[in-house]
Amino acid sequence: MNNIIDYYNSFDEWGRLDREPIEFQVNWHYIKKYLPQNGNILDNGAGPGKYSMKLATEGYKVTLTDLTPKLVEIAKNKAHELKVEQNFNGFHTADARDLTVLEDEQFDASLMLGPLYHLQEEADRIQAVEELYRVTKRDGIVFVAFMPRIRHVLTSLLHPENWKPNNEMDNIAQFAQTGCFNHEDEGRFTGAYYFNVEEIKPFMEGQGFESLALIGSNIGALVSSDNWSYWRDKGENEFEKVIKLLTEKASDPNVLGISSHLLYIGKKKSNI
Template sequence: MEKVIEYYKQFDEWGRLDRQPIEFQVNLHYIKKYLPSSGAILDNGAGPGKYSMELARSSYEITLTDLTPKSVEDAKRKAKEFNLTEKFDGFHVADARNLKVLSNQQFDAALMLGPLYHIQEERDRIQAVKELYRVTKNEGLVFVAFMPRVRHIFTSLQFPENWRPNNSMDAINRFDQTGCFNHLDEGRFTGAYYFNIEDIQPFMESIGFKTIELIGSNVGASLSEREWNYWWQKGEQEKLLELLIEKARDPYLLGSSSHLLYIGKKKG
């Protein structure tokens, strides 16, 4: 996981969610829709804590973990900047596969909005979700991010030189079979794993979760910057967001989204 740590030491994840606000706003809408009115929440693999800060403004007690020390330090600074430090129970450098700093059934709800697509080995993905299961209370909610394989196939077809080695059909066909992607260009997105959409629900349920919903965090991901700007300049961004929140639940559009959000409950 050293490459992941190195990547996020340099990458501005907070800024990414500012530059791509639809993903953040859609996820936050559905997280808030299902969360209890109060309780202890884990933000596991939180990066600099953009979701944590938003939830800390409500009546939740937040625990933040991330693999990258710099991200954890950034989150501490953000909490101080927003006068939210007292709403945090802890900031921990921790691997999603080993949350030994956390207790069994500690949280009423848990977010894991990044780690799974950085873990290429199946046994490690299973271990990460088992750890999420362990630290979540019975009947507690989980919100887990995935990246859909089919979306990356078509992104590679559209922009092959931007997603090397997926600039040949042989490479794209291999990716289609394995779901593993390792960028050839130094400093670009880390090695990643993309799920087949139909495998997400069985995967989570095999570890003990009951599925509530699977939504597309950004079903408008195929729109170009020019196309987004058209609606922004017309002042219709709020209506566009409302539409994308509604269409996020359409199962026929999941493959068009750059990220997916699994919402489930730990079986008691």
């Protein structure tokens, strides 16, 4: 966990979502579609609180948790800056596997858009989802982010020197089997776990959730900077059509493996 904290202490996660606006816009489109009209929302593993601020701005009562104290502090400052502090019920430094700071069945909906990226042991992943289940109300909606394994295989083939040790085919083959990735270069995204797409719904259903949807949050990751510049240069109206198309196609199961991130949407079953 210390490596993860060190990484996010130096990485600009808020800026990443600004630089890659497709992911945030697509996720928010589907989050808003499935959210209740009002209520208490948990943003678990919230980072600097990009989604939390949007939820608070929309009038939801938000509780924010994250593993990294620095990011929790940034989120507090953002809430103050945006004048939405009154819509926050708390900012907590907490591990997604241990949410004892929160009561049972407290939230009408819960987001967990990051913690599963970093839990390489299955027992830890199960524990995090069990905690999400515990704090979410019966029939509450959950939004959980995953990274697809096949996408990282393809990314490694395309940019091998950027994803060491996946600059060697034997290492890529091993990664394809295990889903575990540990970057050779210090300070890079590491200690990561990537799911096979077909395993995501059964994994969540095994922890007591009914699957509602699985979305490709960022199929636009395939589009190069030059490509994005091309569409932006055509004007705002044309660029908005690109965003609309990618948002609509995000729910097409054929694109899940090429998206850099996936959004699982489920409902807590009344009993298991």
